[in-house]
Amino acid sequence: MAAEKQILLVDDEASVRSVWQRYLDRWGYGYDVAKCGREGLELARSVRYQIVLTDLAMPDLNGQELLRTLKQEQPELAIIVVTGHGTVEVAVEIMKAGAYDFIAKPINFVHAELVLKNCLEQQRAQRETRRLQRIAADLEALNDLKEKFIAITNHELRTPVGVICNVAELLEREVNGSGELRLLVEMLGRSSAQLAEIVAQMHELSRAKSDRLQLQISRFHLAALCQDVVAEYWLVLQKRRLHLTWSIPDELSIRADRVKLKKVLRELLQNAIKFTADEGSIAIEAKREGEHRLRLTVTDTGVGIPKENLDRIFELFYEVGDSLHHHSSAADFLGGGMGVGLSIVNDIVAAHQGTVEVASTVGKGSAFTVTLPVDDGAGAGANS
Numbered sequence: 001m002a003a004e005k006q007i008l009l010v011d012d013e014a015s016v017r018s019v020w021q022r023y024l025d026r027w028g029y030g031y032d033v034a035k036c037g038r039e040g041l042e043l044a045r046s047v048r049y050q051i052v053l054t055d056l057a058m059p060d061l062n063g064q065e066l067l068r069t070l071k072q073e074q075p076e077l078a079i080i081v082v083t084g085h086g087t088v089e090v091a092v093e094i095m096k097a098g099a100y101d102f103i104a105k106p107i108n109f110v111h112a113e114l115v116l117k118n119c120l121e122q123q124r125a126q127r128e129t130r131r132l133q134r135i136a137a138d139l140e141a142l143n144d145l146k147e148k149f150i151a152i153t154n155h156e157l158r159t160p161v162g163v164i165c166n167v168a169e170l171l172e173r174e175v176n177g178s179g180e181l182r183l184l185v186e187m188l189g190r191s192s193a194q195l196a197e198i199v200a201q202m203h204e205l206s207r208a209k210s211d212r213l214q215l216q217i218s219r220f221h222l223a224a225l226c227q228d229v230v231a232e233y234w235l236v237l238q239k240r241r242l243h244l245t246w247s248i249p250d251e252l253s254i255r256a257d258r259v260k261l262k263k264v265l266r267e268l269l270q271n272a273i274k275f276t277a278d279e280g281s282i283a284i285e286a287k288r289e290g291e292h293r294l295r296l297t298v299t300d301t302g303v304g305i306p307k308e309n310l311d312r313i314f315e316l317f318y319e320v321g322d323s324l325h326h327h328s329s330a331a332d333f334l335g336g337g338m339g340v341g342l343s344i345v346n347d348i349v350a351a352h353q354g355t356v357e358v359a360s361t362v363g364k365g366s367a368f369t370v371t372l373p374v375d376d377g378a379g380a381g382a383n384s
Helices: 014-027 037-046 063-073 088-096 109-174 180-209 222-232 234-240 258-274 341-351
Strands: 005-010 030-034 051-055 078-083 101-104 217-221 243-247 253-257 281-289 293-300 355-361 365-373
Touching: 005 014, 005 037, 014 030, 014 109, 030 037, 037 051, 037 063, 051 063, 051 109, 063 078, 063 088, 078 088, 078 109, 088 101, 101 109, 109 180, 217 222, 222 234, 222 243, 222 258, 222 281, 234 258, 253 258, 258 281, 258 293, 258 341, 258 365, 341 355, 341 365
Parallel strands: 005 030, 005 051, 051 078, 078 101, 243 281
Antiparallel strands: 217 253, 281 293, 293 365, 355 365
16 A cells, blocks of 8 residues: 655756665655646645655745745745755745754755654644644533533423422322322322422533532531431431431531531432442541541442443433433432433532542442531531
8 A cells, every 4th residue: 555645856967866765765755756846836826744854955836946935835845955055044044934954965864854743743742732632622511502502491491390299299188098199199299209309400500511500608516417408318218228327526517508508418328328339328428637637438238330330420411320221210229310410419529628538349339528628626516
């Protein structure tokens, strides 16, 4: 297979062209040859070369004129000038005109090979940089479009979903008995609650991604917060026969955004419920770590997370399992979701200047640990 034509050699002396051709063949470069400057100009206009290797002194169109013309027409083309006038003044003039480099006569072909190799390598790096810049620009545009979609969808869905939830609640109050109608109404209630949770997540996500995640700081007891969250999932825990324990000192308090920290604990507990099989165990623990940090850990005996997925679980819309195999329920084992819960957790914790870490073993379970800064009085009693 013929080598790609990377180089155009322009020289009016047949003997010089012959020597260059032997070396270019030896180095494995594809090339064309022009016998004068004007022929070289026409070839460079018809074929996209990476390098033009041109003599400086030619009768019809000299190397300097060829250089200026081609750099105007093809700014990215690398031009290397070969000259027998290797003075500093000539070199400066050539480089100012846009040459990549110059090679002095008599030619040292070891040096010439190095110049060509470096030039082609630099061009490859520049092409790769441009490719990555295009990809980055496309990803940024896609990300902007995604965030606009989330914001618009969130805005348009909140009102109708709220109406559906209210109607479902009214129907549950009105329908008595245990017949088919009652089952349908209960199904409507569960589905509307799941839809409301999704819209709520989208709302939190929209706020976080638009840098409007503002914190309302107050002091509260973590034990009371934990009790509130556990109460929301008590029926699910009973139904799934999941054994839940928590260890949080009654006097342990923190200054933080209570609503958002409750969201963090809710997401972590819900995540543990989803991925822990029936009759498994879940534990919540909070304690001081030194004088200025607090650790909140949610541990489960669930399915665990493969090591190769650990770095991605906090990414937006990322789920470890195949969502097609999940139940669309927050209560069922392996219940699927949008893959935004842990991303929101990460955003909220980051807004508090804290960190989230996860340790997991496939088949044995996971432990999510939130570490938050606390002030000097965080261990004292306060109103919850």
